[in-house]
Amino acid sequence: MEIFEDDIVASLGVLRTGGLILYPTDTIWGIGCDATDEAAVRRVYALKNREEAKSLVILLADVRDLLHYVANPRPDIADIIAGFNRPTTVIYDGALGLAPNVINADGSIAIRIVQDPFCRHLIKRLRKPLVSTSANISGDPSPATFSEVNPLIVNGVDYVVKHRQDEAAAHTASRIIRIHNDGSITVIRD
Numbered sequence: 001m002e003i004f005e006d007d008i009v010a011s012l013g014v015l016r017t018g019g020l021i022l023y024p025t026d027t028i029w030g031i032g033c034d035a036t037d038e039a040a041v042r043r044v045y046a047l048k049n050r051e052e053a054k055s056l057v058i059l060l061a062d063v064r065d066l067l068h069y070v071a072n073p074r075p076d077i078a079d080i081i082a083g084f085n086r087p088t089t090v091i092y093d094g095a096l097g098l099a100p101n102v103i104n105a106d107g108s109i110a111i112r113i114v115q116d117p118f119c120r121h122l123i124k125r126l127r128k129p130l131v132s133t134s135a136n137i138s139g140d141p142s143p144a145t146f147s148e149v150n151p152l153i154v155n156g157v158d159y160v161v162k163h164r165q166d167e168a169a170a171h172t173a174s175r176i177i178r179i180h181n182d183g184s185i186t187v188i189r190d
Contacts, residue, residue, distance in 0.1 A: 007161045008121055015126055019158035020044060022149065024167070025059065025132050026087045026116035027174045028142050029149055031157060032059075035129040038099040044131055045101070047156040050138035055104040057089050057174075058111045059130045061123040066111065069097050069129060074179065081113055087174040088112065091188070093181070102131060112174055118163055134173065144170035 011021045011032075018040045021032045031047060033040035035058045045052050060066065063078040071094025074080070081090070095102075095109035103109055112132070114120055123130050134142040135149045143149045146165045154160055176189040 003162050004118060004121075007118070007163045008125060010159050011122055011161060012125055014159040015040075015122075015128075015130070018043075020047065020156070021159045021161060022135055022154060022157045023118070023122070023161040024116070024146070024164040025119055026112070026114045028144065028171045029135040029146055030132040031135050031153065032133075033131045034126065035098050035102050035131045038101055041099045041101045041131060044133060047153065048133065048136070048138045050133075052101050053105065054138075055108075055110060056102045056131050056133045058098065058102060058109060059114050059119055059123060059132045060111055061114065061120045063113055065129070066092070066113075069109065069111065070094055071096055074183075077179075080179065084175075087114070089174045089176045091176065091178040098129065108178075110176065118161070142173055144172070 014021055015034050018037050020043055023030060023032050031044055033044055063081055066073045066077060070092040073092060089110050089112040091108050091110050093108050095107060098109060135153050136142050137150055137152060145167060178186045178188060
């Protein structure tokens with residue numbers, strides 16, 4: 001538990017000053033920053049060598065936090081999310097209160113409510129949403145384990161979380177869906 005807490009404290013110090021972290025999520029290892037900090041988000045795009053037109057995923061700890069970052073979430077969204085059987089990122093229309101460069105050109109935002117204890121603690125204590133984008137150079141495969149993360153990424157962030165670095169189990173990226181205003185769902189990545 002000591003490494004876990006040390007990682008949380010170190011990550012918070014970096015995130016609160018516009019820095020980037022490399023951290024384990026409920027899916028794959030991710031590059032993270034404060035999702036409300038435009039300059040920090042710009043650094044994520046630069047590190048990944050990714051064009052800003054491609055929006056990023058945001059992590060939240062609780063469904064109720066959607067009310068702060070999405071204009072009109074569906075009244076039944078908590079029930080929908082509770083029914084997911086694996087990590088699922090949902091694309092919502094009407095992003096609010098986030099750095100403009102994390103929001104898609106059409107005003108939508110991709111958000112995942114995380115169950116992972118490390119991510120939940122970090123987000124709750126930061127009191128802000130966290131950017132989570134795969135820890136890879138744009139175009140390269142997403143790393144399934146920490147050992148597969150490109151050294152350019154490891155050296156390009158301000159803090160590398162120690163928690164779960166030794167895990168050998170390969171993880172995969174989340175499912176991505178879009179819930180339309182009429183209630184229909186489009187699966188973007190399964």
